[in-house]
Amino acid sequence: MELINDMLISNNESYIKLAVYLLRTYFVKHEVNVQEKIDTLFNLFNQFNIIKTLCDVLLTSSDNSLIVYIYL
Amino acid sequence: MLINLPYTNVDRKIFQIELFGQENLIDSYIRHLGSEFHDVVENTLWFLNVIIQDSVELRDTFISSPIFLEVMKILRRDLNSLNIIEFTIWLLSTLMKDTTTTPPEKKVLECLEASAGYLHVLETSILTQCMWTIYNISSHDEKLPKIYEDIMNSGAVVKLLKINYTRFQICLSPCLRILGNLCAGRFEIVDVKLL
Numbered sequence: 001m002e003l004i005n006d007m008l009i010s011n012n013e014s015y016i017k018l019a020v021y022l023l024r025t026y027f028v029k030h031e032v033n034v035q036e037k038i039d040t041l042f043n044l045f046n047q048f049n050i051i052k053t054l055c056d057v058l059l060t061s062s063d064n065s066l067i068v069y070i071y072l
Numbered sequence: 073m074l075i076n077l078p079y080t081n082v083d084r085k086i087f088q089i090e091l092f093g094q095e096n097l098i099d100s101y102i103r104h105l106g107s108e109f110h111d112v113v114e115n116t117l118w119f120l121n122v123i124i125q126d127s128v129e130l131r132d133t134f135i136s137s138p139i140f141l142e143v144m145k146i147l148r149r150d151l152n153s154l155n156i157i158e159f160t161i162w163l164l165s166t167l168m169k170d171t172t173t174t175p176p177e178k179k180v181l182e183c184l185e186a187s188a189g190y191l192h193v194l195e196t197s198i199l200t201q202c203m204w205t206i207y208n209i210s211s212h213d214e215k216l217p218k219i220y221e222d223i224m225n226s227g228a229v230v231k232l233l234k235i236n237y238t239r240f241q242i243c244l245s246p247c248l249r250i251l252g253n254l255c256a257g258r259f260e261i262v263d264v265k266l267l
Contacts, residue, residue, distance in 0.1 A: 042082040064109045071115035
């Protein structure tokens with residue numbers, strides 16, 4: 001998660017995209033303990049200030065697929 | 073990712089404040105709502121819906137912010153995306169849902185006009201969202217004593233009664249709830265206009 005955060009704040013568009021896509025894959029809901037998984041992820045988000053970083057990406061990005069991935 | 077927020081047991085308020093507390097972020101939501109790309113508009117609407125749904129404070133902030141105006145603007149566009157219409161009305165439904173506090177009457181009436189206006193769209197998901205919105209609005213009768221008259225005057229009831237519920241069975245429940253609220257509230261209006 002630390003690495004993902006570093007990628008998100010890297011100012012490098014490719015790294016940011018990759019980090020968002022990677023985060024997104026964590027949320028794909030095909031596992032048994034979905035609730036536990038979502039809680040773990042949001043705990044990590046809290047710990048690593050990921051939401052704040054994602055907000056910064058939302059503020060600056062004009063890449064539509066990236067925006068959709070952050071929301072969805 | 074962000075639309076998973078309501079499903080976590082982790083304290084959501086921390087995230088909600090981060091996601092809704094900054095003025096410049098509100099500007100980016102407005103920008104996304106005005107996007108030419110349907111996917112961006114749809115997912116912004118979905119996200120805004122889920123983020124306000126369990127916080128009446130956020131709901132009130134949302135209604136008094138420029139985002140509300142932008143959402144209403146979406147319905148005035150020449151829309152060819154049923155999903156966008158559905159998600160927009162769904163958002164209005166969420167805005168009207170919590171009766172702990174009642175939004176300003178002007179905003180409620182705007183939501184009523186918008187949802188009544190889309191009752192002619194014969195598409196199950198849109199009809200359902202419109203009906204739930206009107207039902208939620210009708211539940212604010214304590215704070216808005218004229219709301220039943222407003223619903224009658226919006227033309228919603230006439231449209232509700234013309235819908236073929238054999239074809240749109242799923243819509244029957246919200247429809248009956250609206251009529252139930254109206255009947256339980258003000259018999260004299262129902263007498264004249266419904267029976």
